[in-house]
Amino acid sequence: MDLPRYHRLRGAYYRLEGRRCTGCGAVAFPPRPACRGCGGRELEVHALAPRGRVHSFTEMATAPRGFDPPHLMALVELEDGPIIAAQLTDIDPEDIAIGMEVEMVTRRIQEKGPHGYLVYGYKFRPPVPRGEAS
Amino acid sequence: MRDDVFILGVGRTPVGEHWHLGLRELAAAAIFEALDDAGIESVDALYVGNMLSGGVNGQENLATLVADAAGLLPVEAYKVEAACASGGAAVRAATLAVASGAARVALAVGVEKMTDGVGETVAEGLATAADQDFEASHGFSFAGLSALLMRRYMHETGAARDDFAAFSINSHRNAAANGRAMFREAIDRDDFRRSPMVASPICVLDAAPICDGAAAVVVASREVLRSHHRPVRIAASAVATDTIDLGSRADILHLRSAAVSAERCFRHTGFGPDDVDLFEAHDAFTIIAALSLEACGFAPRGEALRFATEERIGLAGDLPMSTFGGLKGRGHPVGASGTYQVAEATLQLRGEAGPNQVAGARRALAQSVGGHGSVAVTHLLEV
Numbered sequence: 001m002d003l004p005r006y007h008r009l010r011g012a013y014y015r016l017e018g019r020r021c022t023g024c025g026a027v028a029f030p031p032r033p034a035c036r037g038c039g040g041r042e043l044e045v046h047a048l049a050p051r052g053r054v055h056s057f058t059e060m061a062t063a064p065r066g067f068d069p070p071h072l073m074a075l076v077e078l079e080d081g082p083i084i085a086a087q088l089t090d091i092d093p094e095d096i097a098i099g100m101e102v103e104m105v106t107r108r109i110q111e112k113g114p115h116g117y118l119v120y121g122y123k124f125r126p127p128v129p130r131g132e133a134s
Numbered sequence: 135m136r137d138d139v140f141i142l143g144v145g146r147t148p149v150g151e152h153w154h155l156g157l158r159e160l161a162a163a164a165i166f167e168a169l170d171d172a173g174i175e176s177v178d179a180l181y182v183g184n185m186l187s188g189g190v191n192g193q194e195n196l197a198t199l200v201a202d203a204a205g206l207l208p209v210e211a212y213k214v215e216a217a218c219a220s221g222g223a224a225v226r227a228a229t230l231a232v233a234s235g236a237a238r239v240a241l242a243v244g245v246e247k248m249t250d251g252v253g254e255t256v257a258e259g260l261a262t263a264a265d266q267d268f269e270a271s272h273g274f275s276f277a278g279l280s281a282l283l284m285r286r287y288m289h290e291t292g293a294a295r296d297d298f299a300a301f302s303i304n305s306h307r308n309a310a311a312n313g314r315a316m317f318r319e320a321i322d323r324d325d326f327r328r329s330p331m332v333a334s335p336i337c338v339l340d341a342a343p344i345c346d347g348a349a350a351v352v353v354a355s356r357e358v359l360r361s362h363h364r365p366v367r368i369a370a371s372a373v374a375t376d377t378i379d380l381g382s383r384a385d386i387l388h389l390r391s392a393a394v395s396a397e398r399c400f401r402h403t404g405f406g407p408d409d410v411d412l413f414e415a416h417d418a419f420t421i422i423a424a425l426s427l428e429a430c431g432f433a434p435r436g437e438a439l440r441f442a443t444e445e446r447i448g449l450a451g452d453l454p455m456s457t458f459g460g461l462k463g464r465g466h467p468v469g470a471s472g473t474y475q476v477a478e479a480t481l482q483l484r485g486e487a488g489p490n491q492v493a494g495a496r497r498a499l500a501q502s503v504g505g506h507g508s509v510a511v512t513h514l515l516e517v
């Protein structure tokens with residue numbers, strides 16, 4: 001991903017900013033200009049609660065170029081409703097289960113491009129009790 | 135559709151790793167065969183289905199390249215892109231051109247030249263069918279996203295990994311009899327079980343291969359029909375879409391685009407799943423074959439794996455699937471696969487499928503699915 005794109009996506013990547021429809025209240029992530037609930041076009045930025053449960057997951061045998069193994073990927077059903085695609089981290093593959101609780105953490109997603117800069121954004125991990133967060 | 139549209143000719147290159155052939159040669163070979171099959175020399179329009187020519191081959195303006203290569207200049211031509219369903223979308227475009235009266239004869243060619251790319255180039259290209267900002271850029275491969283569907287399906291239905299083997303076994307069995315298929319050998323359940331993991335729970339033998347190929351279909355209006363033709367009618371043609379990211383779908387195990395496009399074909403013709411004699415399914419992954427069966431109404435929700443026995447989906451079954459080997463066995467040159475399906479279904483309905491023939495086939499459903507169901511193109515063919 002080149003820098004202009006990363007810059008444009010920082011709200012979503014850093015703060016889980018989706019959209020909330022001012023008409024029907026439906027929450028969407030990824031953000032989109034039209035509400036999928038009612039078709040409304042008046043949507044406001046809405047940061048989603050950074051918690052959810054694993055809806056499905058996979059361990060990819062090889063990580064794509066720019067990504068580190070082990071490559072654990074999941075759909076996470078957030079408390080606010082949307083299901084988000086993200087990497088899992090700080091967990092052994094054999095400990096992952098559908099339905100388990102996870103929380104968002106900001107990590108390096110990829111190292112890429114001719115300039116080799118780092119792209120940071122959300123990943124999910126098993127909840128760490130307050131005070132022990134790494 | 136306003137006017138009847140008929141398929142008058144089909145062409146298919148062998149599918150495989152064509153190290154000595156490029157986009158030009160592959161597309162032209164399929165076009166020549168289709169034109170010769172139809173006994174037609176010129177066409178009014180050319181639609182080229184392709185997904186990866188920009189990213190893998192560094193070549194856009196592809197339809198101009200193909201028109202030139204096939205000696206069809208100055209024909210109307212442009213590329214049609216709908217991810218893995220591009221080859222089906224090109225047939226749809228040609229069908230619309232003839233149905234509208236804008237063209238008397240139109241040519242759809244699907245072409246993909248994947249082996250021009252090495253290493254990660256092809257995998258990154260395929261991942262562009264997903265949401266780049268919110269899936270691919272987070273490290274999802276195309277197989278990785280399919281794995282999420284398969285894992286969830288197993289969770290909800292209690293199915294085991296082995297239960298998916300029937301689709302691959304069937305596709306390989308049919309491919310073994312198809313001289314143009316990439317894989318000419320049958321596989322059994324042990325082969326499936328031993329197959330290495332790509333993205334758990336998806337193994338190599340769940341997934342269609344990276345390869346090269348081109349297929350072409352000549353479609354024409356009724357006035358073009360001559361006595362030497364063996365026309366197959368395009369009874370219905372439909373495209374539908376769903377969210378590009380998996381997570382935004384109300385139910386990731388319901389391929390809404392596949393369901394809606396099939397339903398449109400059934401509603402337009404008055405036929406239903408029971409009236410279909412064979413199903414060319416998008417078996418890029420075994421899980422997609424299963425979800426397609428359910429989306430089209432051939433099997434109830436959660437029942438596709440129980441449905442997919444050899445007695446049902448084999449060439450002599452109630453609903454033969456992937457009769458020339460499908461994407462898994464014939465091969466999946468991505469943007470060409472949808473055109474191969476229509477070409478193969480046409481041969482079935484003409485009774486020219488040789489050892490792959492489904493006895494007495496009169497109606498075929500061909501469904502090409504892109505981006506894990508974010509787009510689907512469905513054609514119902516009839517003789």
Ligand SMILES: [Zn+2]
Nearest residue numbers: 021024035038
């Ligand atoms: Zn709304």
